[in-house]
Amino acid sequence: MTLAARDLEALSLWRRHLHAMPEVSGEEHGTAAEVVRFLAQTSPDEIVTGLGGTGVAAVFNGEKPGPTVMFRAELDGLPIAELSHDLPYRSRIDGKGHMCGHDGHMATLAGLAFALAERRPATGRVILLFQPAEETGAGAADVLADEAFKRLAPDYTFSLHNMPGIPFGLSWIKPGAANCASCGLKIRLTGKTAHASMPETGVSPAKAIASLIPALTDLRRGTIQGGDLVLATVTHVALGEPAFGIAPGEAELWVTLRTVNDDQMAALQERAEALGRGAAAEGGLAVTFSYHEAFRHCMNDAKAVDIIRRALDGEGLPHVEGETLRASEDFGRFADVSTSAMFFLGAGENHPALHNPTYDFPDQLIPIGARIFKRIADDLLG
Incomplete structure (x- = not known):
């Protein structure tokens, strides 16, 4: 033609x-x-x-x-x-x-x-x-x-x-x-705000968010060539309000999860959620998860x-x-x-x-x- x-x-x-x-x-x-x-x-x-x-x-x-x-x-x-x-x-x-x-x-x-x-x-x-x-x-x-x-x-x-x-x-x-398969995971952590002069009276998610970023990134393993690539990429983090007088009470972390095939995705989601629950428990926080933009392989x-x-x-x-x-x-x-x-x-x-x-x-x-x-x-x- x-x-x-x-x-x-x-x-x-x-x-x-x-x-x-x-x-x-x-x-x-x-x-x-x-x-x-x-x-x-x-x-x-x-x-x-x-x-x-x-x-x-x-x-x-x-x-x-x-x-x-x-x-x-x-x-x-x-x-x-x-x-x-x-x-x-x-x-x-x-x-x-x-x-x-x-x-x-x-x-x-x-x-x-x-x-x-x-x-x-x-x-x-x-x-x-x-x-x-x-x-x-x-x-x-x-x-x-x-x-x-x-x-x-x-x-x-x-x-x-x-x-x-x-x-x-x-x-x-x-x-x-x-x-690859991929999906977006939002992890939302909820504690309690406080006056910035008395942060000990609130429950801040700052430490939990700080620990989650490297923990999620460290989930990476395998290779494309081996057919076992697992990848977690932190794409967005929000902590508290843009104010100097308020100690934060809420935080949200976005991470993109990626695997070579759909079967591997469920296991990666489970590991990511376990990290989120662990960080929340250690900090005395509530945690919720939601999934977005899910692509099958x-x-x-x-x-x-x-x-x-x-x-x-x-x-x-x-x-x-x-x-x-x-x-x-x-x-x-x-x-x-x-x-x-x-x-x-x-x-x-x-x-x-x-x-x-x-x-x-x-x-x-x-x-x-x-x-x-x-x-x-x-x-x-x-």
């Missing part, structure tokens, strides 16, 4: 338009409307909106019955202020930016839509899913729970993620765990991986067996309903990292990703 020069220019301009108007997880109403508007020119047989909140699915039917093959991109940006001040299409939304490349992933799916507009699959159907709220881990679960999604019922689901640090155009693909099906490898070989594109990424990704939930796999497409060894405030998706990846997706669709559907 080769996209026409005018299509490549249109996709690049559209990607830059999306880059300038980022919306964070759960707020992607304008982005979803823009996807519907842009895809209208490709005349899909059906467009489904409101999936899991703001999700959009474009359906392209084949001439005969066959499998349903779904390709997924993400709608959401991040609450990160963009620092690329000389970029003419830099974010126009204060404090928000497409610092993960989801704008480029959407443009890649649109490139596939251009190809499908020229030639529908011989059998089955292709679904292009633009999913909300990937960054919080809520989007895929919400889409799967939506009654409107149940009739889409993909047999196969594929996705890519651009990856700085990998040579440009090189794909990483492997069966098994592609991304992303597991690549071996059959789906073989399909991606054949497509890469068919397009003459380089690929190697990659490694499990520490970063989390909610794409793994689609394994519950379909044969699925994600691969990582190199954005360049010296390209700014994901979530970096100067990150920008390379437009040259759009036709490469679209070619790979189209070859997968052709191999499965004819």
